[in-house]
Structures are given as C-alpha cells and as structure tokens.
Amino acid sequence: MKRVGVFLCWCGSNIAGVVDMDRLQAEVExxxxxxxVEQNKYTCSDPGQESIRRAIREHRLQRVVVAACxxxxxxxxxxxxxxxxxxxxxxxxxANLREHCSWVHRDIDEATAKAVDLxxxxxxxxxxxxxxxxxxxxxxxRALVLGGGIAGIQAALDLADFGxxxxxxxxxxxxxxxxxxxxxxxxxxxxxxxxxxxKMVEVATHPSIRLLTYSEVESVEGYVGNFKVLVRRKAxxxxxxxxxxxxxxxSKCPAKVPSEFDLGLGTRxxxxxPFPQAVPNVPVIDRQSCLYFTRGRCRICQRAxxxxxxxxxxxxxxxxxxxxxxxxxxxxxxxxxxxxxxYAYRASPNVITxxxxxxxxxxxxxxxxxxxxxxxxxxPQRVVFIKCVGSRDExxxxxxxxxxxxxxxxxxxxxxxxKLPRCEVYxxxxxxxxxxxxxxxxxxxxxxxxxxxxxGRVARVFPHGDRLRIRAEDTLIGRRLELExxxxxLASAMVPRPDARQVARKLGIxxxxxxxFSEAHPKLRPVETHTAGIFLAxxxxxxxxxxxxxxxxxxxxxxxxALLSRQEMETEPVVAEVNEHWCSGCLRCxxxxxxxxxxxxxxxxxxxxxxxxxxxxxxxxxxxxxCGACAVACRDGAMNLAGFADQQVLAEVDALCx
Amino acid sequence: xxxxxxxxxxxxAGTAREYGQSTLAVLRRLGxxxxxxxxxxxxxxxxxxxxxxRLGLALAARNLAxxxxxxxxxxxxCAACYxxxxxxxHGVRQGxxxxxxxxxxxxxxxEGTFRPRSLLEFLVVEIGSHEIARQAGVPLxxxxxxxxxxxxxxxxxxxxxxxxxxxxLMDGLLxxxxxxxxxxxxxxxxxxxxxxxxxxxxxxxxxxxxxxxxREAGADCLVTACPMCQANLDMRQRRGRPPLPIxxxxxxxxxSLGLAPEVLGLDRHIIPGLPLxxxxxxxxGPVGLRERLLR
Numbered sequence: 001m002k003r004v005g006v007f008l009c010w011c012g013s014n015i016a017g018v019v020d021m022d023r024l025q026a027e028v029e030x031x032x033x034x035x036x037v038e039q040n041k042y043t044c045s046d047p048g049q050e051s052i053r054r055a056i057r058e059h060r061l062q063r064v065v066v067a068a069c070x071x072x073x074x075x076x077x078x079x080x081x082x083x084x085x086x087x088x089x090x091x092x093x094x095a096n097l098r099e100h101c102s103w104v105h106r107d108i109d110e111a112t113a114k115a116v117d118l119x120x121x122x123x124x125x126x127x128x129x130x131x132x133x134x135x136x137x138x139x140x141x142r143a144l145v146l147g148g149g150i151a152g153i154q155a156a157l158d159l160a161d162f163g164x165x166x167x168x169x170x171x172x173x174x175x176x177x178x179x180x181x182x183x184x185x186x187x188x189x190x191x192x193x194x195x196x197x198x199k200m201v202e203v204a205t206h207p208s209i210r211l212l213t214y215s216e217v218e219s220v221e222g223y224v225g226n227f228k229v230l231v232r233r234k235a236x237x238x239x240x241x242x243x244x245x246x247x248x249x250x251s252k253c254p255a256k257v258p259s260e261f262d263l264g265l266g267t268r269x270x271x272x273x274p275f276p277q278a279v280p281n282v283p284v285i286d287r288q289s290c291l292y293f294t295r296g297r298c299r300i301c302q303r304a305x306x307x308x309x310x311x312x313x314x315x316x317x318x319x320x321x322x323x324x325x326x327x328x329x330x331x332x333x334x335x336x337x338x339x340x341x342x343y344a345y346r347a348s349p350n351v352i353t354x355x356x357x358x359x360x361x362x363x364x365x366x367x368x369x370x371x372x373x374x375x376x377x378x379x380p381q382r383v384v385f386i387k388c389v390g391s392r393d394e395x396x397x398x399x400x401x402x403x404x405x406x407x408x409x410x411x412x413x414x415x416x417x418x419k420l421p422r423c424e425v426y427x428x429x430x431x432x433x434x435x436x437x438x439x440x441x442x443x444x445x446x447x448x449x450x451x452x453x454x455x456g457r458v459a460r461v462f463p464h465g466d467r468l469r470i471r472a473e474d475t476l477i478g479r480r481l482e483l484e485x486x487x488x489x490l491a492s493a494m495v496p497r498p499d500a501r502q503v504a505r506k507l508g509i510x511x512x513x514x515x516x517f518s519e520a521h522p523k524l525r526p527v528e529t530h531t532a533g534i535f536l537a538x539x540x541x542x543x544x545x546x547x548x549x550x551x552x553x554x555x556x557x558x559x560x561x562a563l564l565s566r567q568e569m570e571t572e573p574v575v576a577e578v579n580e581h582w583c584s585g586c587l588r589c590x591x592x593x594x595x596x597x598x599x600x601x602x603x604x605x606x607x608x609x610x611x612x613x614x615x616x617x618x619x620x621x622x623x624x625x626x627c628g629a630c631a632v633a634c635r636d637g638a639m640n641l642a643g644f645a646d647q648q649v650l651a652e653v654d655a656l657c658x
Numbered sequence: 659x660x661x662x663x664x665x666x667x668x669x670x671a672g673t674a675r676e677y678g679q680s681t682l683a684v685l686r687r688l689g690x691x692x693x694x695x696x697x698x699x700x701x702x703x704x705x706x707x708x709x710x711x712r713l714g715l716a717l718a719a720r721n722l723a724x725x726x727x728x729x730x731x732x733x734x735x736c737a738a739c740y741x742x743x744x745x746x747x748h749g750v751r752q753g754x755x756x757x758x759x760x761x762x763x764x765x766x767x768x769e770g771t772f773r774p775r776s777l778l779e780f781l782v783v784e785i786g787s788h789e790i791a792r793q794a795g796v797p798l799x800x801x802x803x804x805x806x807x808x809x810x811x812x813x814x815x816x817x818x819x820x821x822x823x824x825x826x827l828m829d830g831l832l833x834x835x836x837x838x839x840x841x842x843x844x845x846x847x848x849x850x851x852x853x854x855x856x857x858x859x860x861x862x863x864x865x866x867x868x869x870x871x872x873r874e875a876g877a878d879c880l881v882t883a884c885p886m887c888q889a890n891l892d893m894r895q896r897r898g899r900p901p902l903p904i905x906x907x908x909x910x911x912x913x914s915l916g917l918a919p920e921v922l923g924l925d926r927h928i929i930p931g932l933p934l935x936x937x938x939x940x941x942x943g944p945v946g947l948r949e950r951l952l953r
Contacts, residue, residue, distance in 0.1 A: 341824030347841065395815055395822075459823070460843035464874075471843050 002127050005036040005061035006119060007052055009043035009068035011098055016041075018102035020112040024067075027116045031123045035059055044074050052078075053085040062087075063126040067095035067119045072521070088131030090573065090643055095122040117656055124655035128648045132573035137622050139225035140324040141564050144169065146217060146503075149177020150546055151538025151553040152329035153199050158557035159327070160208035164564050167321050168203060169231055170213045172260075174278035175200040177331055178539075181261060181355060183362040183369075185546055186411040187442035193277055193364070200279040214284055218318065220507050221596070223622035224533030225324045225569055235314040237285035238271070242309035245281035247273075249301035249310065257289045259366075262359045265352075265374060266366030271301045271310075275364055285310075325533050325560035328517060329553060330503055332539035335390035335397060335493035343386065343490060344461045349375035350468055351461060351488045353389075354408055361415050371419055373486050376466060380486035382424040383416055384470050385409045386458045390493030392430060397493055398514055403543040405491035406433045410446040412489065417449040425451045426483070428458050428472055436547075454481070461488050494543040508595050509534055516542045527556040531595070531625065532572075535559050574643045575624035576631060578617050581605075582638035585615035589630030589639050597623035598630060662775065663695040663725045665732040667703075667739035674736070674885035676923025680908040681735045681777060683921045687912070688785060688793065692733055695725055703738040704852055707745075715756070716763045718746035723768040731772030733780055735908065737810035737884035743774035744817035776811060778883045778907065779819040782827045787834035794914040797836030800938050803910070804842050804877035805829045806868065808887040812846045822846075828881060828907050835914040842875035844868045849890040858894070865894040869902055878934055879903045881910060892928045903931035913940050925949045 006028050010016035021039050028037050036059040040048045043066060055061060064087070066078050071094040079089035095118040105111040141164060145156045148170030156168045174180070180200075182192040203209055218230040253269030261274040268274075270290035271283050291298035292312060302310040334355050337345040345351045350373045352360070363369035373380055387405055390397030406429070413425045427446075432453065434443040447453060458472040467484045474481055496515035497503075504511040509529040510518040517536050520528040527535050535556040538549040563569070576589075580603055590598040601618045604611055617639070619630075628641045637646055670678030685692060700706070700717050707714025722743060725732050734740050749756040750770035761768055781790060805828040807820075815822040825846065829839035847868055850861030869891065872880050879902055882888045891904040904927065912922040919925060919941050924932050925948040932949050935941040 341821055341826065342843075344841070462841045462843045462875075469843065 001033045002062045003035045003060055004031075004033040004063045004065060004123055004126060005052070005055050005059060006031075006034055006038075006065045006067060006123065007043050007048075007055075008037065008039045008119075009048070009066065009097070010039065010041045011069060011102075012041065015068070015097045015102045015115075018105060018108060018111045019097060019115045020108055023112050024115050024119070028067075028119050028123075031120055033063075033127050034123060036061060043068050044077055049077075049081045052081060056085045056087060062091065063129060064092045065095060065119065065122045065126055066092065067097050067115070067122065069098040070094075070096050070100075088133075090132040091126065091129050093122040093126035093129065095119045121652045121655045124651040125648045128645065128651055129643070132642050134570040134573045135621060136568045137223075137225050137571055138568045139564060139566055140227075140322045141165070142167065142321070142323045143560050143564060144217075144227070144229055144321065144323040144326045145329060146326065147177065147329035147331055147538070147540070148172075148175040148203075148211075148213065149329060149331045149538060149549075150179040150196065150199075151331070151540075151549040152177070152327070153196075153203055154550050154553035155327040155329055155537050155557045155560075156203055156209050157199065157206065158554050159561060160206050162557070162561040162565075163208065164561055166209045167229075167231075167323065168209055168211050169215050169217055170211075171216050172274065173214045173236070173282075173284040174274050174280070175203060175211070175213065176275070176278070178355075179546060180275060180277070181263075181362075182358045183365075184411065184415060186407045187436075187438040189411070189414070197277045197279070200277070204279045211280070212319075213280060217503075217506065220326070222322075223595075223597075223620065224531075225563070226622060227323050227326060227533065229321045229323055229326075231319045231321060233317045233319060235287075235316050236282065237287070237290075237310065237312055237314050238283050239309040239311050239314075240280065240282050242307045243282045243305075244307050244309075246306065247283075248304045248306060249283060252300050252304040254298065254300065255289050255291055257286070262366050263353075263356045265356060265359050277364075285312075324564050325535065326507065327535045327537055327553070327556045327560055328503070328507065328509070328529075328540055329537040329556075330497055330500065330540040332494045332543065333497045335495045337389050337490045337492045339396050340389060340490075342460045342462075343389065343458070343488070344463060344468070345490060348461075348463050348468060348488075349373075350486060351490065353490050353492045354405065354412065355492075357412055357489045361412070361419070371416065371423075371487075376486075378486065379420060380423055382426070382483070382485040383413075383487045383489065384458075384461075384468075384483070384485040385413065385425070385427040385489045385491060386461075387427065387429045387491045388457075388493075389490040390495070391491075398495065400514065400543065401433065402491075402494040403433070404494065404545045407436070407439055407442065407545065409489075409491050410434070410443045410451075413446045413451040414442075414449060417446075417451065426485070427451060427453045428456055429453060430455070430457065436545075494539060496540070500540065507531065507534055516540065527552055527559055533563060571621055572626060574626040574641065575621045576619045576626070576628070577640050577642055578619060579638040579640065580616045582636045583616040584636050584638070585617065586635065587615075587617055588633045588635065589617050592629045592633045594627065594629065595623050595625050597621075597625075661730050661772065662692050662733040662780070663728065663730045664692045665695050665698055665701075665721060665725075665734040665739060665743070665774075667698075667701055667734060667736040669736055669738070669885035673889055674906075676926040677735055677885055677888070677906045677908060680906055680912045680917075680922040683917050684781075684908050684912050684915060687915045687917060688790065690785070695721060695732065697724065701734075701736075701739040701742040702746075703742050707742065712759065712763065714742065715746045715749050716760060718742040719750065719760045719768060720764055720766075722746055722750070722770070722772075722774065723764050723766045726768060726771055727766070732774045733777060734774065735777035735883070737776065737808060738886060740774060740776040740819070741810040741817070747774055748817055776819050776883070778811065778827050778831075781911070782831050787831045790831070790911065790915075791834045791836075794835055794911075795916040796914050796940055798832065798910060798914050798940060799836045801837040801910075801934075801940065802840055802876055802878045803832050803837045803881045803905075804872035804875055804879070805832065805839050805845060805907075806872070806880050806882045806887060806891070807845050808849055808882065808884045809846060810884055810886075828883060832881065832907065832910060835911065837910065840872070840875040840877045842871055842877070844871040849884075849887045850894070851886055851890070854890050854894065861890055861894050862896060865891055866896055869895055872902060873899075877902065878938075879905055879931065881905050881907050883907050895929065901929045903927060903929045903934055905931055918943065919949070920946055 255270035259268040537553040702717030
C-alpha cells in the first residue's frame, strides 16, 4: 500500500472556523494508507510548503493529499512543491475544504462530517495515482490577431514590438472597427480618429505585421503553438499593388447605396472606401450593388482608374498560415432597438441609436458634423437620450450592463451643448454608473453644462406632428412627464457580433449565455481562454470602453508573447489515453470531443487467427484539453483520462458512498 | 379551429352584450362554429382574485378542466376572462405546488394541455388578418382608429397576447381592413377599472387623459377588446367636447364583413357610434328605433 500523507489547512479561520480540525484529523488518521497527518494555518505559505517537504522526507511519503482550497486556486503551487520534494507532481490530490465546505456551511458538526468525506475521497483517489510525464511540442513563432478594431490593432502592434511576426485578419475593407466611427472619446474629448488613424498607419507599415483586410478566417486546426489557419481573402476587385488610392473611381461611380460605415445615414458608391482615413486606402467593389456585376454594363471605374487597378475577374483566394498563438478581438455589435416597439425606432427617422449619433456629430459624417435631425434636416431644439435600451432588461434585451453607455451619453450630451448651446438636453437613466478615472467628473461636467438628468425609464416615444413626444416618469419626484423633442437617442446595448458563436466554434473556445467569449478565469486569467494558445481582447469578451480594450489587448499580447518566446513548450499530461486492446473503433469519442483532438488510425493486431488490421481511436495530446468527455462516451472503457482513470473515479465513488 | 370551446363570461351576457353578439356574428360569418362550453362558471375576475389567490385561480381552472376533458381549449373575447384563464393555465403549467392544490380543489384532472386564447389573438394569429380582409366587403377606408388594449391583454408579460409595451395585433388587423390605426401612447394605460363605482372621479380623470390623447392623435374613435375598458370609456367621458365613440374591435370587423348594425349591437353604446359610421359610408340602411332614440 502506498504511503499517504494528508495536510489539513486552516486557511486562517476560513476553514478552521467552521470545520473542527482536530476531529477531522482523528478521522483521517484512521483512513487506509494514511501514515501521516498534520495541520497548518496556511499550507500554501512558504513554511507550510516546507513542512510538507519535510514530512515527505521523514515519513517517506509516496502520495500527498492537501485538504485546503479549490484546486483552481493552488493546485499549481502544490504541484511545483511536489517537484522540489522529488515526487512526481501528479501524485498530489487536493480536497476542497473551503469553497466546497466551510464557505457554504454553518453547522460545525455537519461541515466536519462533510470534510471527512471530502478528504476520504481524495485519499482513495490518490492511492491509485500514477506518475504522469509531460511531453514537449515545438512552437511556431507567429501570432494571428483576429479583428482590426482598436483591440486588434493594439494587440498586433504590441506583439510586433516584441519582435513577433503577426498576421492581422480584418473582415471589413479597412482597419479601424467601431472606434473609427466615433467622433470624440470620453473623458478627454480627444478626437477618436486623431488618436486611432496613426495606429492604423503604424500597423500597415510595420515590417512584422502582415495585414489582411477584407478577409475572413475559414478554419482553424491544430493546437497551442501549432495552429494552422486558413484565411479567405475576399475578392476586392481592385488590385492592391497597383491602386494608388487617388480616389478617381470613387466620385465617378453612378451607384448610390446606404453606407455601412455611416450606419445608413449617408451613402456610398458601389466602389468605395468606407471612410476617408481608411487603411489600406484601397477601394473595394461591392458586387451586389455594382452595375457591372449586376447588369453587365458600366465599367466607368475601370475607365477612370489611371493605374489600371480595377480587376473584375479577381476571385476569392485562400491562404494558409501557421501560427503559435491567436488573439481574438472580433469586437461587438449594437443591439437592435426595434425590439422596443414603443420607442418608435423603426417608425421615426428622428429616433436614432448612440452609434448613429456619433456619425451625425462626426465631421467625417454625412452632415459634416452639423447636428441635424435625419428626418427634417433641422437643428434640434430639444434632444432626449434614453439609457439602458437592451441593457439591464432581461425580458427584451440582456441582463447585463453595457458599461459604456453612461459615459458616451454624457459625452454626446456635452458635444450637443457645445455645438448647440441653446438646445435642451434630457437624459433618462436608471442609474448613472461612472466608475473610472475622471469619469464621475466628466458626468458632473455634463450636468453643470445644463444637461437635465431624469431618473426613470421612458414609457413611450411616438411621432407627434413633425416632432416626437416622450412619456416618462420622474421616479425621484414620483411624477409623470410628457415632453416633446426633435431627436431621441437610444443608448442601445453592446451585444456580441451576430457570428460570434460560429467564431467560437471555429476556434474551439467557449462563449457565455449572451455570446461573449469566455475567459479562463474572471479574475486570475482574464485574457486567456480555456483553449491553450488562444487569448481574448476587447469587447468580444464583454462590453468595454476604449481604455479597457487597449489595456486588455496589451495584456493578451504579452500573454501570447510569453508563450511564443519559448522554442518549445511542455504539454499538459492530463490528457485522454486509448487502450488500443479494448478500443472497438466506434469513434463515439471523436464525435463528442469539443477540441477535434481524436482521430482514427489503423493498427495491426496479432490474434489467434493471425495478424489483422483494426481501426482504433487516437488522441492528439497537443489538442486534448483533458475535459474527459471521450472517457464518458466510450462504451468499452478503453478511453481513460490520465489522472482520472476509471478505477480512480470509482474509488472516489466508493469512498463517498460505501 | 375545432379545438376550441367558446367561453363568453358574464359581461358578454350582460353589460357587454354587443361584444358577445358581434363576436358570434363575426365568427359565424367567417365560418367558425365554436360551441359554447357547457356549464361554464365565473372566471374569478376582480372579486375572487383580489380576495383569495387560490379561489381566483381555482374558479378559472374549473373551466379549463371542463374544456380539457373534451380535448379542447377555451376561446374568450373578454380581456378579464382571458387574463384569469391564462393565469390559471400558467399556474398549472408551472407545475409544482400550485398545480397540485389546483387539482386537489377541483377534484378533477388538469394538465394544462390547451392554452386559452383571446379572441383577438385567435382572429389575427389563427385565422389571419389577411384572410379576414379577403372576406371583407366594406373597407374601413378613412376611419382613423385609436386601438386601446388596456392592461389585461398586455400584462403581465408572461401571458400577454402581444408585446407588453407596444401591442400591435389590433392595429394590424384594422389596418388590414382599411382603417388607419393612429400611433399614440395610451394603448395600455389604465382605464380605472372598478374604481368607476368606488371613486368615479378618478376614472373620469383617467378616461379623459386617454380620450384626449386619442383625439390629439387624430382618431375618430377608440377601439377596445375589453368590456371593462369599453364601459368606462363609454360612460365616463366628461361633457364638453364632442365625445369619441368607443367600439369593440369585433364590431368594426363585423362592419367590414358587411354585417348589419343591429346584429353587431352598434346601437347599444352610450355614445352613439353609428353616426360616425354612417358619415363615412361604412353603414347604410334605415335608421333603427334604438338608434333614433339614442340621438
């Protein structure tokens, strides 16, 4: 029988305040194989770890149980300690007496009884543990950044400055993302383009960055350090090498369609650059609205182009890249306020969203920066902002707070007051959340400029003559109000992009119930995903403003750089293993594997009837994340998760139930 | 369509007779023969559910159980009946304790297999506005209506027949029939309900706001799907400005289908609605006795 040592941690009073440690020790001492038990106030501390090392030496321990907090917290710590004590790190088992017991119980007797069970489970399991060895895989020193908004731009620049080659893939024709659509930024009111466009140029000219705009990731294969990415470069119909960006073609194009960049408030041609500062400054032909592509006639742009860059025959190209790490910065979308029929978003052109307001107030926007009602082209006398449209409303929108709206509404109100001092501005709010450096002061500035903040949700917006009438309640004085306005701005929620779930599936990463990508740990691993080698940046992970996106992008870049700074990496040994003798080759395991880590292969087996070939499952240990789904799906018991073998799990069940 | 039994409720047999009359006439004209639920009893509206939650649900549930035993759901024009039946159905569907004691009180099985339907939802969703418009001979051209849903069809959101804040079913139906449904903001406001008896002044105030808003939006009349709303709006408009007539939506659907005014009970309102319909050439034929008296 293996010699087991058990270390009971008080965690200060976190555990010892609820669990009777002496009674627990007495019970543990009687468990099979346990030759040594001791208590420690803080086992994770340096003296705590040292006392385990000493006990391993003195009592010739072969297996160790640490009964303390969640393994998510300190399993790594204790595994490292095992290595320094000369034991294989995987001969350690943790019993979670804190999160699973003392933090959730009050009754000392019951909590102690449960603690005994939890430790017994760990003892039974660890007795069957066997040493696991990690392997090594080489690392491709190149990173993929997905998305060319501010988060993607920042991540790409930071990675490139580490000297790491970067491939930046952006689906639209230009870098810039949402930030390029904004007019000014809070809380400093510096112009969004002025701080963004230099970064866009830097990306385009950086020798370590390969910029692929108007491109999409088709598929991602492989695993950390060794991803294979297939990129579809959509046909631009303009030769990027030849085009000089002179813009001759743009003014000649006879087609007029709503501009995506101006959110339909302005128009563009069928051949267009999304906005004047676009990077690259190479137009793209929208084939759906191009007269040549739809009716076979026109070719005006081709005649206008002095460089001969127009190429109607261009086709989508597929390019393959090998990368070691991926930063996902695919951004966010705007909630469609049509779900709130009573706000008349569809019914009136003068009800717009916050992002549309940005285009309205931007000097590169359709009105050249003059604030005019989209319906009548008049300067508004009164503007009403409605906050939390789609946020904090489980019934029709999302339960979460979109975090940025309070500040951008304050900013837009200030811009309005600056441009139109006589315009009355009302803001209807549920709460004002201005947490952030200089944010509260910024919000107060809006109030000082005369912006009327009214606490209450607006009930109705409806057209009344050529104005809009708003019904609401001022919940602070408990009175209903009804007022007229020329423009209503809905601060609509930040939501994941419509294709977020497909992207998550392609990459093999998780998304939460709303569709935002999930980080590996909300506090301690905020930029990593559960899939090794894939990192998150920006609003694709959750609503975020520019400073947060930039900070997160930097963090993601340095995490990726840390990974790519090595030649090779150790693989996690807790992966699935196939017992080929037992495997019947049904490949149910392959179907349930979320990481595409299992494939089939043929092996030759010697049987009584001679040598024959047989199909078996095989696990790619680089891809396997150790989730164990395959072990559950396996009918033959041939699939085992190293460190969680069937015998070990059954021993745990026995420990708890027998 | 055969899966329903008709549940008129008490109002449609009394104060809102014209709602019941016009409902049956319209259904008949559309070829839907929906038999009445035999031995139906009170839905538990207002009095019962404000006194005792269980009694309120059980009274409605009894009717659900009777229909369920015949393999059918209930169809009811009355907003209050719908609200109570839906509340009971919701309770049963939620399962657990509520479903248990409802079955115990009733002493009958009740699974909640069939969802109760309001007539408005039935006409729009199951028969279809388009189909009704196809059969209609008299387009309601030039009639500007303010569709008023009140609270019982639109709240709570769990069993609202439509978007709780911006219901559209009635607007869509009447627009399909040629009327113009004006956009306005009071479609789900409170009409004052039973305060009409206890504190009439309050109801006069509430009704005035609703009617004023409809007038301001340019409406010729208000259209409701609730006997309570209709009664309050019809009886509590302040004297002074010319009052707006209050129709049941079934009456206007009936007019559009070419049914006679007496059949639709159009001569039974306190504020006469027929002069408006005659003025717009939507109703023709001789002026009836009751109509003459009301003038």
